[in-house]
């Protein structure tokens with residue numbers, strides 16, 4: 001639901017939108033959560049390192 | 058020891074006190090140039106403290122900032138008054154290099170010692186050096202270089218200056234500068250500290 | 265195992281032993297990759313930056329017959345397309361902003377204003393994404409606009425491509441030539457993260473007097489990020505140290521009190537945080553760090569590789585030797601103005617003075633740029649092998 005996306009949170013170091021945030025929004029998953037989570041986190045890490053790249057240059 | 062309270066406040070980096078006293082003195086009819094001179098005495102003390110290891114870069118930058126604030130107040134009153142100075146020096150960081158902290162400190166101290174300094178900025182092409190020297194007829198030019206890869210640009214700049222028939226004295230400065238580099242690029246003097254630069258200026262201008 | 269793989273293992277062992285302050289069979293030697301390589305090819309610096317494959321080719325060519333252990337840095341540290349795509353204002357690159365044989369330039373600005381401190385401290389990652397990225401990237405100036413969206417997509421894709429390409433290049437160097445990278449991942453001192461691309465040099469030095477408490481709070485907020493960033497960019501590797509270019513901690517930026525209060529505690533926290541994860545820091549002490557050696561000695565044994573640039577080498581050996589691996593010894597200017605003979609003499613002296621009881625890597629102290637001469641670099645490597653047998 002779109003309004004969910006406006007929720008504010010402070011992501012921990014190393015994350016942008018941590019899995020636990022999205023999991024709360026998704027609720028129970030019909031399939032294997034681990035598979036989804038793992039790839040979510042890989043991409044989240046990429047986004048995090050992209051954002052910080054500019055500050056760490 | 059500095060006798061004047063304004064010079065002292067400057068040397069102690071008391072920003073508010075400096076600005077207050079500048080305004081007070083202006084209001085009290087003290088000549089703006091005299092105030093500048095007093096401030097510069099404070100700056101020289103800042104330079105000395107840096108040289109002796111009592112002050113660090115953070116203090117130098119702060120001193121520059123306070124001086125700028127004071128000059129903002131003074132400048133409107135200075136127009137028309139031609140300040141006497143010891144002579145003109147052109148200075149810049151050579152082409153390809155954008156490091157300017159060292160150069161700015163040198164400028165600060167040279168101004169503080171009473172020279173008229175023309176700052177060409179960073180990444181300065183040789184043509185700009187030549188042009189500025191032809192225009193100002195400055196007897197001394199300073200070049201700053203931090204990157205070893207830009208030392209060649211210094212050599213080319215000095216060649217261009219000589220090629221234009223100018224016999225301006227050249228001083229080079231930076232962290233990797235030494236006798237070898239000086240000889241390689243064909244400079245007259247070299248400096249690895251800002252105060253060395255002031256000494257050379259004193260020699261060139263006989264001040 | 266192929267010959268190159270065997271070499272790789274041997275060299276890695278040498279480096280690891282040195283990092284543990286032990287005595288390997290030989291002093292490990294570093295090959296400094298840099299723009300100087302390009303002038304011995306028919307390639308321009310622009311091509312070397314833009315074209316990864318060509319860069320790998322010329323790198324392979326120059327190292328083909330050399331016997332060294334570690335390779336320092338990369339030629340395309342920054343892949344310009346990633347910056348071009350998003351209209352970055354941080355750098356100028358040859359071919360687009362500069363003449364094709366110039367090295368890139370970094371443009372320092374005050375990209376974070378004093379009034380941004382609180383927002384940054386509360387949520388650094390969000391502040392960077394929302395405020396910082398649009399400020400430093402022209403194509404991304406209006407997030408949500410068509411241009412900005414396209415630019416972001418392209419730049420992120422380029423980022424992923426560049427990471428992949430550089431991983432492949434170092435794999436190739438390892439597999440075919442047995443070359444060990446000097447490190448994996450990068451991070452900074454929190455004070456430098458704040459003082460470089462965010463507040464800028466002048467900004468942070470003035471903050472020391474005008475809003476010192478903000479510096480402390482910001483550095484505190486940055487600590488966990490600099491630990492995470494190191495581990496992420498190293499892809500979890502802990503065998504090799506993590507690069508950390510240290511800027512404002514050099515003499516004479518800060519007074520001893522300032523250094524102890526504002527620079528050191530947060531850097532120390534990052535180093536200890538990494539060390540707790542088994543990761544060392546490649547402590548790239550740019551400039552002169554002599555006055556701070558005693559404080560650095562407080563670190564856990566072996567937690568850093570200390571790079572000697574303009575720091576007093578003898579004193580470094582006295583204070584840090586035996587507890588931390590020391591790295592460096594050859595002045596970068598000697599590689600430009602010296603002769604191969606002079607370089608050899610220097611290497612001999614350095615090995616006598618610094619390498620004697622192990623825990624040492626022979627290398628140039630600072631970044632080697634386009635001015636260095638090939639014959640001098642080769643002489644350094646040869647002399648390293650000649651004199652560097654324990």
Ligand code: B12
Nearest residue numbers: 155156157159199201204205230231251254369551630631
């Ligand atoms: C701060 C810094 C930067 C800042 C510059 C900010 C600025 N506005 O100046 C930023 C981050 C932008 C930067 C960028 C780069 N940098 Co830089 N930088 C430094 C650093 C850490 C300090 C330099 C400094 O300001 N020192 C303080 C000042 C006060 O000292 P100084 O300049 O030596 O000046 C004194 C004297 O030399 C003398 N002096 C200087 N000029 C003159 C002139 C005259 C006429 C006189 C009389 C005296 C004089 O007086 C001064 C006061 O006493 C040095 C390492 C170090 N600690 O030295 C690296 C260093 C200079 N950088 C280096 C490099 C490689 C780069 C980059 C290429 C890399 C990068 N990661 O982006 C870019 C280059 C961009 C470009 N094209 O120029 C290398 C150069 C290596 C080499 N072989 O030359 C160094 C040595 C780091 C290293 N160890 O490898 N850098």
